[in-house]
Amino acid sequence: MAETKTDATIDLRGVMCPINFVKTKLKLEMMSPGEVLEVILDSGEPIQNVPKSIKEEGHRIVEVKKEGDFFRLKVERS
Amino acid sequence: MTDHFIQDKTTKVTVNLEGAEQKMDFNDLKSGGFIKQRQKDLFTVRLRCPGGRLSTEKLIEISKIAHKYSKKGVVHFSFRQSLEILYVDYKEFNAIVAELEKIGQKVASCGPRVRVPTACGGCEYNPNGLTDTQKMAEMVDKTFFGTPTPHKFKTSFSGCPIDCARTKEMDLGFQGVVDPKWEEEACTGCTICAEACKEGAIESDPDTGKPIFDPLKCIWCGDCIRACPTEAWRPKRYGHIVRIGGKHGRHPMEAVEVCSFLPDEKVADAIRLTIEWYNANGRRGERIGNTLKRVGLDNYLKFMEPVFQNNQAVKA
Ligand code: HEM
Ligand code: HEM
Ligand code: SF4
Numbered sequence A: 001m002a003e004t005k006t007d008a009t010i011d012l013r014g015v016m017c018p019i020n021f022v023k024t025k026l027k028l029e030m031m032s033p034g035e036v037l038e039v040i041l042d043s044g045e046p047i048q049n050v051p052k053s054i055k056e057e058g059h060r061i062v063e064v065k066k067e068g069d070f071f072r073l074k075v076e077r078s
Numbered sequence B: 001m002t003d004h005f006i007q008d009k010t011t012k013v014t015v016n017l018e019g020a021e022q023k024m025d026f027n028d029l030k031s032g033g034f035i036k037q038r039q040k041d042l043f044t045v046r047l048r049c050p051g052g053r054l055s056t057e058k059l060i061e062i063s064k065i066a067h068k069y070s071k072k073g074v075v076h077f078s079f080r081q082s083l084e085i086l087y088v089d090y091k092e093f094n095a096i097v098a099e100l101e102k103i104g105q106k107v108a109s110c111g112p113r114v115r116v117p118t119a120c121g122g123c124e125y126n127p128n129g130l131t132d133t134q135k136m137a138e139m140v141d142k143t144f145f146g147t148p149t150p151h152k153f154k155t156s157f158s159g160c161p162i163d164c165a166r167t168k169e170m171d172l173g174f175q176g177v178v179d180p181k182w183e184e185e186a187c188t189g190c191t192i193c194a195e196a197c198k199e200g201a202i203e204s205d206p207d208t209g210k211p212i213f214d215p216l217k218c219i220w221c222g223d224c225i226r227a228c229p230t231e232a233w234r235p236k237r238y239g240h241i242v243r244i245g246g247k248h249g250r251h252p253m254e255a256v257e258v259c260s261f262l263p264d265e266k267v268a269d270a271i272r273l274t275i276e277w278y279n280a281n282g283r284r285g286e287r288i289g290n291t292l293k294r295v296g297l298d299n300y301l302k303f304m305e306p307v308f309q310n311n312q313a314v315k316a
């Protein structure tokens, strides 16, 4: 699959729930609709919770890559 | 259970006061909601708050009434979500009931009958919620509250398998579930669902990353559906797991699961038939869990077939 271009990145490894989601949300709110934020999340609780919260806010997760024990998500701002 | 018998007697004494109490109609009150306190002449007035919910408008009015009639100026949130006004003098029952009636606030019930249903927030605002527990509690309260049964009959609604409303401890409990359905075309093999499933019901295919689903481990919580970025997991149907025969008290019993995906529109039928069965089979003072033990679960299930049919566990 082709790499999705990203407009910003936020590395949330080591950041606990729900602060990781709040940071994602704040970052997305500073971006324009259609821009893509790359979010790096730990597996376990963060990956269990953050994607669904992103979806609930109406944003779209357009790409997911697993790298070792973390995930790289690309989120398109709604 | 000394307390209970003291309480029981006092209820009678109160009833005997009827004459002196002028037009106090205890039948109207469905023998309930007034609980003798250890303090002389003082009672707890338990309000009827299905699902533990009150409008702020009503709450303000209740506060004023509680402030006026509670000798100590305190209320208590009961373990079944209803608000109790403490330290009310029985001589003021008429007045407090009249004032509560004016704001449309009813008093709860006690004794051998269907109690006020409890419920969590459910899908209306709880992120885990799968069923509209508040709506169901309101329906049950409207339709069944106060219906006489051999012993108390407690119901509750939880919105999801986390089961905050403890359906496993109810005479009849309803817990929200969702049946997840996977569509391969939409799946990108990202493995998030396998991470999101806390029950080990989803493993990722080592090559494609796509989910391998084990229905025997699934508890129907919907975490996979919420987590999947591409909507490859979708809800196939929502419903309630129905549990019967639970209680707490001195000798707690865990309810048994009797139906797996009962749809909303059959909940009322399930309750109506269950009460019918209980009234036909239960002995006075016997909780339905004990009736089931004595008469047999099969007898109950046979009786319930018209309602439970086709909603059985998808596990089988
Ligand atoms: C006039 C009749 C009754 C009154 C006024 C009354 C009052 C109460 C009150 C105030 C509570 C605490 C509720 C809470 O915190 O939510 C309670 C709980 C309870 N009562 Fe009664 N009660 C009555 C009859 C009975 C009877 C007949 C039984 C059983 C034979 C019974 C069994 C229990 C049990 C098991 C609880 C525990 C709480 C629960 O399961 O939710 N009560 N009752
Ligand atoms: C002021 C009234 C009452 C109060 C406050 C009350 C409270 C309670 C409480 C707190 C429990 C233990 C529940 C638990 O651990 O969660 C209980 C259990 C029980 N109570 Fe009462 N109760 C009341 C009236 C009665 C009456 C009048 C009876 C019977 C005539 C009764 C029969 C029982 C029985 C049989 C249990 C055992 C558990 C069960 O059936 O669930 N109670 N009650
Ligand atoms: S049972 Fe589920 S829906 Fe209800 S409050 Fe608990 S977590 Fe939320």
Ligand code: SF4
Residues within 6 Å of the ligand: B178, B180, B196, B197, B198, B199, B200, B201, B202, B217, B218, B219, B220, B221, B222, B223, B224, B225
């Ligand atoms: S519904 Fe819940 S238990 Fe079942 S597979 Fe999905 S996440 Fe796992």
Ligand code: SF4
Residues within 6 Å of the ligand: B182, B186, B187, B188, B189, B190, B191, B192, B193, B194, B209, B210, B211, B227, B228, B229, B230, B231, B232, B233
């Ligand atoms: S979360 Fe969705 S897209 Fe990702 S592997 Fe599971 S079903 Fe496929």
